[in-house]
Structures are given as C-alpha cells and as structure tokens.
Amino acid sequence: MRIAFAADDENECVRAVVDHLRSEHEVVTADAKTWTSMSRAVAEQVVHGDCDFGVLMCWTGTGTAIAANKIPGARAATVADAWTATNARRWNDANIVALSLKRLAPDVAVECVRAFLAVAEPDPDELGNINDIEP
Numbered sequence: 001m002r003i004a005f006a007a008d009d010e011n012e013c014v015r016a017v018v019d020h021l022r023s024e025h026e027v028v029t030a031d032a033k034t035w036t037s038m039s040r041a042v043a044e045q046v047v048h049g050d051c052d053f054g055v056l057m058c059w060t061g062t063g064t065a066i067a068a069n070k071i072p073g074a075r076a077a078t079v080a081d082a083w084t085a086t087n088a089r090r091w092n093d094a095n096i097v098a099l100s101l102k103r104l105a106p107d108v109a110v111e112c113v114r115a116f117l118a119v120a121e122p123d124p125d126e127l128g129n130i131n132d133i134e135p
C-alpha cells in the first residue's frame with residue numbers, strides 16, 4: 001500500500017516504524033516543519049486519495065491526531081497497543097494511526113502499525129453511527 005508518514009522528531013522508535021513501513025509499503029514522507037503542518041499534510045494525502053493510510057508520530061501521539069482530525073474525512077486514532085490499533089480500523093474506520101514516539105517501545109510501535117494496516121476493511125456491523133456525526 002501507499003502510506004503517508006510524518007514524525008516531528010527522530011529516534012529509535014521512529015526509525016523502527018519507518019524501516020517496517022518501507023519493508024512492506026511505499027512510503028510518502030510529508031515534508032513539513034511542525035507537528036501541526038505535518039499532520040495536515042498526511043491527512044490531506046489520505047483524504048485526497050494520494051495515499052491509502054497515514055501514520056503520524058509525535059511526542060505524545062495526541063496533538064498530531066487532533067490536528068489531523070481537523071481535516072474533513074480524516075479519522076486519526078491515537079493508539080498504544082495492537083488491539084486498539086486493530087479495532088480503530090475495524091470498529092472506527094480510522095484511516096490514520098497516531099503514535100507516541102516517546103512512550104512506545106520500538107517493537108510495540110511496529111506492532112501497532114502492522115495491526116492497523118492489516119485490517120483491509122472495517123466491520124460494517126461494528127461501525128455504529130460514527131459517520132452520522134457531521135463536523
């Protein structure tokens with residue numbers, strides 16, 4: 001798949017995620033200077049259909065998700081474990097996964113990304129009425 005990626009810092013966790021993504025996907029890295037602008041760039045690539053999914057990393061994983069979710073059509077979920085990542089896709093139709101680059105062990109961050117991207121389609125019976133809520 002084609003994955004939009006951005007991180008606002010560099011460390012072992014970020015490198016592990018990038019290495020994993022590059023081993024299995026085409027990675028489009030957002031060229032942006034701040035965590036807000038990179039979040040917008042990744043969200044727009046996903047919403048416009050240039051990329052299948054987005055992966056965002058910031059210190060906490062929350063600011064970048066909040067910023068991405070300001071772009072209509074972006075559904076960014078902050079996750080810290082594979083179960084939540086899987087179900088963010090399955091139950092919430094998330095199209096961007098956001099991770100803390102400070103608090104996740106590199107192998108856990110990779111597990112989260114792998115789990116998120118492994119769910120091809122959300123479960124229609126589990127989506128509830130999430131898409132009924134308009135901004």
Ligand SMILES: O=C(CO)[C@H](O)[C@H](O)COP(=O)(O)O
Pocket residue numbers: 008034035058059060061062063064
């Ligand atoms: O976690 C974050 C946002 O939720 C940022 O990564 C953290 O706040 C650092 O940002 P900056 O480098 O702009 O100070």
